[in-house]
Each structure stands twice: as C-alpha cells, then as structure tokens.
Amino acid sequence: MAKSSYSIPSSINRSFLDHEIGLSGGGWNLKPTPIKQILYFIAGVFVLAWVCMKTFVISSGIPFIVAVVIWGLACLIYFGGMDRTKEMRFMRVPALMAYVPPKARRVTVRRSSNPSAFYSIVGIEDIDEDGLVHFADGGKGQVYLVVGSASYLLFDEDRVGILDRVDAFWRKVDTGCEWTFLTTKEPQRVYRQVASLEANNRLLQLRDPDLIELQNEQYDILTQHVSGRFTSIHQYLVLRGKSLDALKQGHTVLQSEVEGSALMIKEATVLDRDEILPMLRTFFQPVEDELTRMSRLSAHRTPSIAA
Incomplete structure (x- = not known):
C-alpha cells in the first residue's frame, strides 16, 4: 500500500x-x-x-x-x-x-585544445553506432527515451497503483547497474510529422502548384515554428553497468517492466549514436537565448520538401 x-x-x-x-x-x-x-x-x-x-x-x-x-x-x-x-x-x-583557480572553472573545447579537461567532465570514451556507451572507467551504458504515466490529473487509485509499482520495482533492481534519469526541456520533435508530410508529397500524383505551396507552408510551420519556438519536457534513462553482462541484466529488468505494466514506464526507446549526441549537447553546449535562436532560424531557412 x-x-x-x-x-x-x-x-x-x-x-x-x-x-x-x-x-x-x-x-x-x-x-x-x-x-x-x-x-x-x-x-x-x-x-x-x-x-x-x-x-x-x-x-x-x-x-x-x-x-x-x-x-x-x-x-x-x-x-x-x-x-x-x-x-x-x-x-x-x-x-x-x-574550483577556486580560474583554470578549474573554465574548460576550453576548441578543436586544437587539449581534450583532457573536457574528457574528465564527461567521462565518456566512445559511443557505438547502435548506442552502446563506453565510459572511461570501463563501464558500459545505454540511453533510453522514456515516457511515464505520472500526471496531476491522476485519480487516487491510479496514484496509489503507480507508487506501489515504483516501490516494488526499485526493490528488485540489482546494484550492479546504475539507473540515472535525465530531464531536459528541448524543442518539440517533429520528425514523424515531417516524415508523414514527405510521404504524402511523394504520393501526390497531381503536382498542382497550390497543393505544393500548401505542403511547403505546413513544412515551414513544423520545422521553423513548432520545433523552433515551442519546447517540451523530455526524460531519458541512462543505464550504466559495471560490465556488459550487468548492463544486459539491467536491460532485461527494464524490458520486463515495460512489457509487464505501464504504470511506471509506459514506453522506453533505445537511442542510437545519432540520437544520443544531440541529447548530450543540451547539457554541454552554451545556453542560447531566445532572440539569438529565433534570428538564426530566420536567417537559415530550411529548404522546401517539394522542391
């Protein structure tokens, strides 16, 4: 209870x-x-x-x-x-x-700079194409994009069920694998909507200029307005095992939890190298203010899909 x-x-x-x-x-x-x-x-x-x-x-x-x-x-x-x-x-x-010395509070990340200082902060040695993360201490990791069930609009019985499920889950987790949840606020992902728009564009048999202009307008709204001005909360799970076997055991526990119930984790998607790197940039790249980002988006207009 x-x-x-x-x-x-x-x-x-x-x-x-x-x-x-x-x-x-x-x-x-x-x-x-x-x-x-x-x-x-x-x-x-x-x-x-x-x-x-x-x-x-x-x-x-x-x-x-x-x-x-x-x-x-x-x-x-x-x-x-x-x-x-x-x-x-x-x-x-x-x-x-x-951290009192100025050198300890400033890390230079130019291509010609010594990467040792930045390497000591990140602690990641390499990332494979399939998303397997190699840490400097020999550990192995995997990054997931997770979706939970928590909400302010939950009924009391749903809240109790989620708390009981989470409590039971952490009791069975092995200590050989470290579970780290990262919460970020990033631009909304529109790649599925863009892919659907691209598929409709390829299926368009009548290349009417008005229809093409309408698709271009929808594409501009998705890529420059929705993904440029609106942000949403994204949550990631980093599994870090002491060895590859420990990581596989943690993955098995996570997979069984997702398949067994949607109370704690409703969906977990394994990220590959091309998806992990943008996630890491949100933590290590300089913070860009809203005016600079909007001016950059206006200056570099994305090409039309119907061209």
Whole structure:
C-alpha cells in the first residue's frame, strides 16, 4: 500500500559519529544532533580559545580579540551546519578550493585544445553506432527515451497503483547497474510529422502548384515554428553497468517492466549514436537565448520538401 508521505532513508554508510542524540533540559528542547556535530563544536571552541589565549591575538588588544572571537564563532556555526543530506558544510571546503583557480572553472573545447579537461567532465570514451556507451572507467551504458504515466490529473487509485509499482520495482533492481534519469526541456520533435508530410508529397500524383505551396507552408510551420519556438519536457534513462553482462541484466529488468505494466514506464526507446549526441549537447553546449535562436532560424531557412 502506498504511503501518504515519503522521506529520504538513512544511508547504510553510517558510522558511530552519525548517530543522533537528543539535547533537552532546562526548558530547551533541541532537535536531535549527530555526535560528530557536537564533537565539532566542542573541538572548535577549544581551538578558538587556544588561538585567543596562546597566540599573538592575546597581545593585540580587546577590540581585536572580540573581533576574532565573533569571526571564529560565525565560522564554526556556519561550517558546522548540516545540509539536507546530513553532511556538515565543512566537508564541501576541499571541493570548493579545487574550483577556486580560474583554470578549474573554465574548460576550453576548441578543436586544437587539449581534450583532457573536457574528457574528465564527461567521462565518456566512445559511443557505438547502435548506442552502446563506453565510459572511461570501463563501464558500459545505454540511453533510453522514456515516457511515464505520472500526471496531476491522476485519480487516487491510479496514484496509489503507480507508487506501489515504483516501490516494488526499485526493490528488485540489482546494484550492479546504475539507473540515472535525465530531464531536459528541448524543442518539440517533429520528425514523424515531417516524415508523414514527405510521404504524402511523394504520393501526390497531381503536382498542382497550390497543393505544393500548401505542403511547403505546413513544412515551414513544423520545422521553423513548432520545433523552433515551442519546447517540451523530455526524460531519458541512462543505464550504466559495471560490465556488459550487468548492463544486459539491467536491460532485461527494464524490458520486463515495460512489457509487464505501464504504470511506471509506459514506453522506453533505445537511442542510437545519432540520437544520443544531440541529447548530450543540451547539457554541454552554451545556453542560447531566445532572440539569438529565433534570428538564426530566420536567417537559415530550411529548404522546401517539394522542391
């Protein structure tokens, strides 16, 4: 039975310092605090007291000592705070320091540039023609275009059925394959409508100028107006296995889920190399504003299909 609310479960990678204890008494009723946070504040107070009493700070005058104490307490409180993942903020300091140099925040992707920096970000070594992704760590992957069943207009029984199906699905997924969902906002796909229009154009026996002009107008609307100005949400699933066998097992689980029920995943389409590359460009190419994109579409008009 589906729950009325869900929370993030505790990580299995927990130590003794991650256990939470309640602090109450004397009219104070604080929320449970991890042991590591309590030890952090105790050690921080002792270090701050040592700095103020055993270093040059003690001979710098009362105003400077007060300023150091205030600054030290502020740093202790801020870096000792917890984020939503139950990690203390000071754990992010090493990663922050790694991005301080300007070279670490800028990646040059010219054809003549060294691709090592960009390669370290993407982590993809190669993509086969059939869509098999080779990662730098030796893993194998496959990308799917998925369509789900979630909607704001669901009835209560449908919502419960979807939640129960999703909960049962994740319980049977093996840990040898990593499941990553990517949600993008891209121009609407009109290749099926364009293909249908092209098929009608080839079946047209009477090459009347008015009919050809009507088809050209429909083609312009699809390629320049619909796919150029209107965007829709697309969701992709990236299966990443530690090996090719693990990837095949993940594919089997996904295929059985799609064939068994449409509650979680209604449709899953395997993408090939020509379809994966445009999807990756939405994440790594520069963001283009709407005016620039529309001017580019107006300047480069697509040739007519009836020519």
